[in-house]
Amino acid sequence: MNNIVNKTFKISRVALLLLGVGYGTSAGAADFPQAGNFSNGSKVWAENCNRCHNMRGPKELRDDQWISTAFHMRGRAGLTGQETRDVITFLLASNTKSVASGSTQIAAVINKDATGKEIYSNTCIACHGGDGKGAFPGTPDFTRDDGALSKSDSTLINNIKNGFQSEGSPMAMPPKGGNPNLNDSGIKTVLSYIRETFGH
Incomplete structure (x- = not known):
């Protein structure tokens, strides 16, 4: 045996x-x-x-x-x-x-007419969670007053486009959330959705 x-x-x-x-x-x-x-x-x-x-x-x-x-x-x-x-x-x-x-x-295919919610659900939700508080430790909490959404749109667009290592997070967000099909228009659309949904 x-x-x-x-x-x-x-x-x-x-x-x-x-x-x-x-x-x-x-x-x-x-x-x-x-x-x-x-x-x-x-x-x-x-x-x-x-x-x-x-x-x-x-x-x-x-x-x-x-x-x-x-x-x-x-x-x-x-x-x-x-x-x-x-x-x-x-x-x-x-x-x-x-x-x-x-x-x-x-990568998920992004429809050119996709809404911010659709883009978030297909590209962002796995890490950032349905409530915007982060799906696992170290992921930025969008609902905090001093959180990621306190930064300017240009900073956040750059972070989404090029990837970003949040302080205290063991894992960097990959460029475009790991979805190379996410274009500049889609990034702006999803950022608007994130601000409207989780911002103060």
């Missing part, structure tokens, strides 16, 4: 190694796991992964390392295949280092 377990463990280690090496290249979209859902990935990450990893930030590992780690930890955390793909999508989009080609397909 131990011999079977040892062989299975060795095969798993080799598979993970090959998985990590394969995804470490920039060969193309076919080399990456099927795209997941950024929003759900953020929720799964916050509800499962940070229990043991204390919200290790996406910048601490390369994309190929996150992929290998996610597949390795899938069983331990009891995640489904879809949840694992969602977490990988969240991590790759949140990683402010160069992201290999193929991972950009993960």
